[in-house]
Amino acid sequence: MNLKELSQSLGLSQTTVSRALNGYPEVSPATRARVQEAAKTFNYHPSNRAKGLATGKALAIGHVIPVSDKHEMVNPVFGDFIAGAGETYARHGYEMILSIVDDSDEEKVYTSLKSRRAVDGVVVHGPRMNDPRIPLLNDLGLPFAVHGRASGCTLPYTWLDVNNRHAFLRATDFLYDLGHRRIALINGAEFMDFAYRRRDGYEAALQAHDICVDPALMRSDEMTEDFGYQSTTDLLGQNDAPSAIMCSSLISALGARRAIEEAGLVMGKDVSVITHDDDLSYLQNGGDIPIFTATRSSVRYAGRRLAEMLLAAIADPLQPPQNELLEAELMVGRSTGPAPRKE
Amino acid sequence: MNLKELSQSLGLSQTTVSRALNGYPEVSPATRARVQEAAKTFNYHPSNRAKGLATGKALAIGHVIPVSDKHEMVNPVFGDFIAGAGETYARHGYEMILSIVDDSDEEKVYTSLKSRRAVDGVVVHGPRMNDPRIPLLNDLGLPFAVHGRASGCTLPYTWLDVNNRHAFLRATDFLYDLGHRRIALINGAEFMDFAYRRRDGYEAALQAHDICVDPALMRSDEMTEDFGYQSTTDLLGQNDAPSAIMCSSLISALGARRAIEEAGLVMGKDVSVITHDDDLSYLQNGGDIPIFTATRSSVRYAGRRLAEMLLAAIADPLQPPQNELLEAELMVGRSTGPAPRKE
DNA sequence: AATCAAACCCAAAGCGCTTTGAATTCAATT
DNA sequence: AATTGAATTCAAAGCGCTTTGGGTTTGATT
Secondary structure (H helix, E strand, O other): OOHHHHHHHHOOOHHHHHHHHOOOOOOOHHHHHHHHHHHHHOOOOOOHHHHHHHHOOOOEEEEEEEEOOOOOOOOOOHHHHHHHHHHHHHHHOOEEEEEEEEHHHHHHHHHHHHHOOOOOEEEEOOOEOOOOHHHHHHHHOOOEEEEOOOOOOOOOOEEEEEOHHHHHHHHHHHHHHOOOOOEEEEEOOOOEHHHHHHHHHHHHHHHHOOOOOOHHHEEEOOOOHHHHHHHHHHHHHOOOOOOEEEEOOHHHHHHHHHHHHHOOOOEOOOEEEEEEEOOOOOOOOOOOOOOOEEEEOOHHHHHHHHHHHHHHHHHOOOOOOOEEEEOOEEEOOOOOOOOOOOO | OOHHHHHHHHOOOHHHHHHHHOOOOOOOHHHHHHHHHHHHHOOOOOOHHHHHHHHOOOOEEEEEEEEOOOOOOOOOOHHHHHHHHHHHHHHHOOEEEEEEEEHHHHHHHHHHHHHOOOOOEEEEOOOEOOOOHHHHHHHHOOOEEEEOOOOOOOOOOEEEEEOHHHHHHHHHHHHHHOOOOOEEEEEOOOOEHHHHHHHHHHHHHHHHOOOOOOHHHEEEOOOOHHHHHHHHHHHHHOOOOOOEEEEOOHHHHHHHHHHHHHOOOOEOOOEEEEEEEOOOOOOOOOOOOOOOEEEEOOHHHHHHHHHHHHHHHHHOOOOOOOEEEEOOEEEOOOOOOOOOOOO
């Protein structure tokens, strides 16, 4: 069923039917009701494609998901983020189109999305420091919103981020207050902006307490379970081992716990752990009492919200870029305790 | 830059340019080269939308992701599956469009995708027993491919599945051979087809050895870490506790391990665990030696392959539905060992 | 009864592409 | 030189929608 058929079956012109359906005022309430009724019974849905051609809008938002060439790794937060964004799009009648793309030719994809007029805007995932995609999208004139920020990019753009620096600063402080002085950091790959900021917060907290930052206590890579395990095993094995560990992801923290237990130690007693927790639906941080003390921020909420910000920017291209900085909650769980006294 | 502008700048008609670009034979090699050259320098990409309107093809595949209304949970395998499928689409010039949808109104989404001609086909995720989506899509005449199968659906359709029954049968056998007689099952929600089949394999193995199936040893729900933890704590607490556990997902297995250790037991010695492992990029089952003995099958490969099957079905609508049954590998890790002797 | 807004409705153009059916060119054949 | 047919190229229609720029009815006002 298309517009033509629908309008013929109603004995009206396509114009009138189109207007009735799209809420234009120049059609009588009676006619509008009749049209809507018919659309429902015939199960008529306008073709997005044709609509897009006619209006110049694509009614679609692109998400370009970079897959690291190194491990072919898909960021595990991605599913929840997308789910959040999807809710927003559904509510506004937008489609979400996804491109899975090798790190290396991500830029081509943006150019192509733009020139094919396939989307009205894009969401940028996993921003890095000085991320070249931001000036690129700016030049292309394709509306975009960034999940995170890119240190070093001066031009204004729409973003939503967790206050990673502050979260890790607070968490490190919290460990300090518990008496910990040797605090390790198991971080994401530090060309990623979020990881850079977390380290910055961690270092700032240490320096504020006159603890010198020890590179031997810092690790940084893609945040897999195994990376958490290896790093922790390694850290605990060295002399003057840390009594506490800051960890950038719950998945790596699970690996850290594995290493701690395998070393015959008890987490929360011999070694304290704080992790960042993205509040993923399938990876809840324990039940009533969190397993891990954590800095928590829902990535799903972030998806929902960032999508709204992007749609708003598209609807009103003149408004200045919006920004939103979310504070992570610091949830106390069972993985932290007072620093053990040295024997 | 659009076709019209491109053709004007070349002094050719739109027809010729279109044909040159799409590889039709009735254009001279010289002209074709000239056109391709110009397309490259002007960075011309045809609008998918217009192309779709003209050809009736959407050049897009829909993925409808159900989000369980219960926990708003996004299946964690989803990211890797999508990544696999995305590779295939990129190679064939298709877009992937994603709808995140409440369990409840998933059917509406299919109808709407169809009537808006938004996609050329869809991938069905998370099939259940007697899944109503399969006859629905069949009636709609919308090409589709199922990741998994739906027991009880008699009509033929395209699917790709892991041989879940066989995998769990073999794994249970393996535990039996190690001397285990009380073997528990921590399964996914059993209205899901894969979970049903796994249980079937598990039970078949037990019965083949004249072990009676004990409902007290079986748990079934959405496979979160916490579910694995709670179930295992529970199982180990009862009298005549199991000496081995079959687990339906690596994430729940992590929870199981947590419970085992918290109970002061050693995994692989006091309690053996075998889990299914989807080979997710961010959740590798250990490094060189797997943490868990596991039935393994790459969900990313599944995505890549199923997408190919769907595209093939779309390209040739007359071919009979293809099916592919993948056998899971049984990887021996450190989580299994001989059954402890009873004191 | 003539006038004039409102209110309602419509025909047709246009969005960027493919494709049909026809026209043109040109070398080879009669 | 006229004919033919293959090789090229083109103009125009059409895909399903929105939107412009009118029309035609009304019913109230003069």
